[in-house]
Amino acid sequence: MRADIQHVLSQHPEIRQYVRQHPNWYRKLGRDPSQLSLVEKEANYFYGRTFPQRVEKVQNHLGLAMMMIEMLKAGQATVAQASQRR
Known part of the structure; x- marks a missing residue:
């Protein structure tokens, strides 16, 4: 070489x-x-x-972050409903 x-x-x-x-x-x-x-x-x-691979990676990370936020919101709503029932 x-x-x-x-x-x-x-x-x-x-x-x-x-x-x-x-x-x-x-x-x-x-x-x-x-x-x-x-x-x-x-x-x-x-x-x-490559650019498309980086964009896809960012989209995957954003999707995961959004899913985590939705789970946290659902968990807080469940806690709030449980405290109102008492």
Whole structure:
């Protein structure tokens, strides 16, 4: 592998780890170093760093937070009804 590709991989440990997990990239990068940008894109997709994946993650967290708020409201309403009955 070329020294410039090795330098880029040493500077980006997550991309290096992705290449280690997918060894076919060693061969591809050795033959065509211009595919480094493609490796970076695939690594970002693999690690969930694309914009749509981030948006989906935020939506999931918001949905969970809303569900927790609704549960707390329901619990407070139940406590208030129980105290009124006494």
